[in-house]
Amino acid sequence: MLEVSIYRYNPEVDSEPYMQVFSYDTQGKDVMVLDVLEKLKAEDPTLVFRRSCREGVCGSDGVNISGKNGLACITPLSEVVKNNKLVIRPLPGLPVIRDLVIDMTQFYAQYEKIQPYLINNTPAPAIERLQSPEDRAKLDGLYECILCACCSTACPSFWWNPDKFIGPSGLLQAYRFLADSRDRGTEDRLANLDDPFSVFRCHGIMNCVQVCPKGLNPTKAIGHIRSMLLSSAT
């Protein structure tokens, strides 16, 4: 039997959070962490977590699994079970609403700050704004972000200043629009990032790269933003 320790907190009932231990019979199968959560929820319906697509596309079920952030639906037990133990906690650094569900308002507020949409006031062409295959290729490794918040909640700079530091996810998205050949807002975008917090709280420890379930590299994107700031300001 697998010993599953899960963070429980219901602010209406509990005075403080606690870890509840469940046991789960794997029947020798290497299932995903989400399967374990679903089974345990069937036994104890008070257990609360987010999930939707169950295939690593929607980004709803980001949780901290045995100390490392990841998506429960695409994390197999074989990757995270140590000594027959599995520990599941909510993503760190953001307020817990209940059990494994966190309040992501701060995360989305940072996303909103980087203006995650094309800025282009030139008259729209008859069909669509075209992009060469080379320019389109510049967005690879950027557009795939599903906003699961695994990276930003693994980042100490985001833990200490979630209201000021954009965080790896937001910065990856910021670069996604800075790198887009159809966007005309580069100057404004850069001007909004040139303060000691928004970008420069990144000290390059690369926790974000280590945990990203989509294999993206926010640290590299942040480096590109820094280079753009440098070339526009020197």
Added chain:
Amino acid sequence: MVKSVTSLGRSGLSDWLLQRVSALIMSAYLLFMVGFFVLNPSPSYEQWSGLHSSLAMRIFSLLTILSIAAHAWIGIWCVLTDYITVRLIGPKATPIRMFLQLAMIAVILFYVVWTLDILWGFN
């Protein structure tokens, strides 16, 4: 855009650049000093004061203390704004952080002026 009035350059980019340039200057000074002591394991007073009496060396020393000052200012400011925050220690954080920042700046300026005094001797 997040405002900051006690950071050294007010801009993240200028602080970032200064942090790197000052690190290079300090490394160069350190290498130079290590080289000097390797070549002169126990320098006499004449050698030591001779080294520091040349204008180039004084400028090098001054650049280094200015680099240390900038580097420390940026680094300590970062640490203080990470940990001495309302989020972590409550509403008293703001006056404490401001006090620590201003104290840090005063200490840094004290060292810079003291170095000027040592290098160019006002007395």
